[in-house]
Amino acid sequence: MKKILLLPLLLIALALSPVQTPKTDPLQSVVTLNSGDGYCSAFSVNEETGIFMTADHCLDADMLINDHKVDILAMNGIVDLALIRADVHIPALILGEQPPQDSEVKLIGYVKKNPVTFTLSILGVTQPGEDGPFMFIFGGSLHAVGGMSGGPIVDTKGQVVSVILGYVGEDANIAGDTLGVFYPAMVRAYKVVDEYATIIK
DSSP, rough: HHHHHHHHHHHHHHHSSOOOOOOOOGGGEEEEETTTTTEEEEEEEEEETTEEEGGGGGGSSSOOOTTTEEEEEETTTTTTTEEEEEEOOOOOBBBBOOTTOOOOEEOOOEEETTEEEEEEEEEEEESSSSSSSSEEEEEEEEEOTOOOOOOEEOOOOOEEEEEEEEEEESSTTTTEEEEEEOEEEEEHHHHHHHHHHHHHO
């Protein structure tokens, strides 16, 4: 009798157990942003409507993503963030929680159309200019290079915590460290994404 009941009980346990969905590789959400002046990176923040996030300094009049024309939805030169739209629909990256100092993050971007990823740690927060916004400082054996600007910085769960803005030059006290958008600005940007997605639908 016990043997007969074993299979049904096992099936019930499997049915009640939570389904484990595989993680999406964040790289699948990152694209090359082709402009007249060169290349940057961007990443999907809303798959259905084709909204992407990138750095404001990457914007150009004639931008393409996968040969599709890009429209500018919103831009903020102070925090160096922009939202753009193209007829390209790939998995979107969601916003993660504010990362603590010293936590590890992964930078993702494109250099000459080649995907590049590497791990850094959060050193702290800086304010490059007197009136400038606060920015994350990321340090390690490597730093962001040309073409990676606008790419996402993700936590260990693959969720976005910042956007690559560039790196500090050799004449600064924090030479070679990567700069990224400070987390509160990311929260505001994702709220704007939701607003635009609702309008576009």
